[in-house]
Amino acid sequence: MTLSIILLVLAGALAFTLAPLFQNQTGPAANPDHKALDAFADATSRRDACYEALADLEFDFAAGKISQEDFTRLKQQYQTAAVAALKDLDAMAAAGTH
Numbered sequence: 001m002t003l004s005i006i007l008l009v010l011a012g013a014l015a016f017t018l019a020p021l022f023q024n025q026t027g028p029a030a031n032p033d034h035k036a037l038d039a040f041a042d043a044t045s046r047r048d049a050c051y052e053a054l055a056d057l058e059f060d061f062a063a064g065k066i067s068q069e070d071f072t073r074l075k076q077q078y079q080t081a082a083v084a085a086l087k088d089l090d091a092m093a094a095a096g097t098h
Helices: 001-023 035-061 068-095
Strands: none
Touching: 035 068
């Protein structure tokens, strides 16, 4: 009786463990929109990171932690990066890939 319960539990665990090997594989490689979604997520992350960096930069400048020269240079860098991310998002929206 105990042996049959142990064998039944082991058979269930084995079936559960091996089941993915016998199922139809529909992962990211099978999804043609996966790369487009990754590109959209990447552009969105870049845009959001730039917005956050700009907000932090404004705060640090107002607190006197950075010089006017550094503020101007960094603000230009972050704005340029944000514009590039926004252009990527606009291109994806125009192409209908998101």
